[in-house]
Amino acid sequence: MSRDDRQARRGYHHGNLKQALVDATLELVVERGPQGFTMAEAARKAGVSAGAPYRHFKGREEIIEEAARQGFEMFADLMEHAYASAPPSALARFEATGRAYLAFARKFPGHYITMFESGLPIAQNSDLKRTTDRAFAVLTRAAEELIARMPKDKRPPASMVSNHIWAMSHGVVELFSRGQPGTKTPFAPEDLLESGIGIYLRGLGLIERDD
Known part of the structure; x- marks a missing residue:
């Protein structure tokens, strides 16, 4: 043998x-x-x-696609749980979804890489697109709830707000959450994201500015 x-x-x-x-x-x-x-x-x-x-x-790409599909299912479940279990305020739910993004990247690095760094054509794969849409629908729902207090003529699209926070979360993961904590910045990734979200929301007039 x-x-x-x-x-x-x-x-x-x-x-x-x-x-x-x-x-x-x-x-x-x-x-x-x-x-x-x-x-x-x-x-x-x-x-x-x-x-x-x-x-x-058929090949390596199909294995990566399956890993990404499983990752997006897990990611969507985590985002939904973060939203549902956060304190009952629009701001708390919005911030909770951002923290859930960081938590997922830290706990499941292999899935995260296949989902966001492997160059998969998500729009061309119906299973991947479905699970991706489910995950980010949670963040968009949180954004809709948050911006509902703004005047309609000054209200940005909820999808734009959710994509801004997605980009910010992804940037924190890529720049500061990989490798040994504290080697690139003295601040925890969660603190960087929270302060970034705070600055962003203050710019929209959704939370009060510090004195």
């Missing part, structure tokens, strides 16, 4: 080859980036033969 055959038997023992390959891919994208490994390396890490992944996936 060859070494690959022995690995394959160990891999099939857990009973879910497809998920084992996704899990292996998540580890590899954290270690090397979404383009830094081959299908054969994903198979090796999953403990199966080099040809086994092709029973479920």
